Amino acid sequence: MTWTDLKTTLAGEGYVASDDLAVALHLALSLGRPLLLEGAAGVGKTEVARALAHARDTRLIRLQCYEGLDAAQAIYEWNYQRQLLTIRAAAEHGETGKAVEDRIFSRDFLLERPLLAAISQATPPVLLIDEIDRADEEFEAYLLEILSDFQVSIPELGTITATTRPIVILTSNGTRDLSDALRRRCLYTYVDYPDRATELAILKARSPEVEARLADQIVGFVQKLREEDLEKVPGIAEMLDFAAALMGLSIADLTADPAVLQSTLTTLLKTKSDQAQITPEIAGRIAGRAA
Numbered sequence: 001m002t003w004t005d006l007k008t009t010l011a012g013e014g015y016v017a018s019d020d021l022a023v024a025l026h027l028a029l030s031l032g033r034p035l036l037l038e039g040a041a042g043v044g045k046t047e048v049a050r051a052l053a054h055a056r057d058t059r060l061i062r063l064q065c066y067e068g069l070d071a072a073q074a075i076y077e078w079n080y081q082r083q084l085l086t087i088r089a090a091a092e093h094g095e096t097g098k099a100v101e102d103r104i105f106s107r108d109f110l111l112e113r114p115l116l117a118a119i120s121q122a123t124p125p126v127l128l129i130d131e132i133d134r135a136d137e138e139f140e141a142y143l144l145e146i147l148s149d150f151q152v153s154i155p156e157l158g159t160i161t162a163t164t165r166p167i168v169i170l171t172s173n174g175t176r177d178l179s180d181a182l183r184r185r186c187l188y189t190y191v192d193y194p195d196r197a198t199e200l201a202i203l204k205a206r207s208p209e210v211e212a213r214l215a216d217q218i219v220g221f222v223q224k225l226r227e228e229d230l231e232k233v234p235g236i237a238e239m240l241d242f243a244a245a246l247m248g249l250s251i252a253d254l255t256a257d258p259a260v261l262q263s264t265l266t267t268l269l270k271t272k273s274d275q276a277q278i279t280p281e282i283a284g285r286i287a288g289r290a291a
Contacts, residue, residue: 002026003023003026004022010025014205015044016198018191028169028187029167033187035187035189036171036172036186037170037191038174039174039190040173040233042234043192044194049169060125061118061125061127063114065130065133065135069135069136071142074142076154086103086109107157114127116160119151119152119165120160120162124165124167127166128170130170131171147168148185150162170186193233199219199223203215213252214246214251217253225278228277228278230269231271232270232271232274234268238268239268245267
């Protein structure tokens with residue numbers, strides 16, 4: 001499969017990828033390397049992993065990163081409750097010692113978290129490590145063994161090697177710098193907000209019922225709105241919500257009713273300051289320029 005074939009395949013899943021992103025994905029698949037996608041929130045970094053998993057008819061395993069994430073939550077932990085019940089049952093039958101210990105520290109008592117689950121699948125899954133920049137720097141060290149050798153070390157069991165190598169996609173919103181060691185193990189591409197033609201193609205793919213003139217207005221409006229000094233710039237998902245809201249209200253022209261247009265901005269503006277900044281007058285001016 002060439003990168004153009006991959007781009008076409010993703011388009012069939014409703015994901016319109018840029019040439020740069022399609023090439024990066026193709027190289028990651030060909031070389032078996034993790035792919036780090038960096039960019040602002042809402043540009044479609046997470047969605048590409050979903051589309052890729054669906055296109056390849058494989059499982060998507062997602063690890064949502066956050067501050068304080070550790071190995072027990074990301075890789076594995078023991079089922080302590082079940083272990084305790086087993087120890088009590090064994091004691092009632094007079095069993096003690098190493099035989100019981102070996103039993104409770106077996107794979108049967110291991111709770112697989114996303115990273116261990118990803119290397120334990122019979123069919124290579126898509127492993128999405130989402131918003132890695134939100135995790136602590138120390139957590140990156142946990143990833144290095146998996147991203148380098150696709151194996152997990154468990155003191156009680158030894159080293160578990162991958163059954164198959166997952167397709168790894170990491171995303172980052174750039175809230176902190178990632179380590180050089182992590183970046184070295186990944187291919188990299190920056191995902192920006194789409195240009196007008198690409199975003200129009202996304203809208204047509206996701207909402208084909210939107211008439212061409214209104215679709216052009218919607219994309220033009222959102223693209224102009226992103227040029228304002230906003231606290232949270234609306235992403236692609238917000239654009240699609242905006243389109244759905246307009247369709248639900250049977251609006252065929254953004255300039256027809258300023259009051260109704262203003263009410264639909266709840267789909268695009270997600271903070272109090274942004275909603276206060278984009279007054280009906282400003283919204284009307286943007287709509288006029290987008291028409």
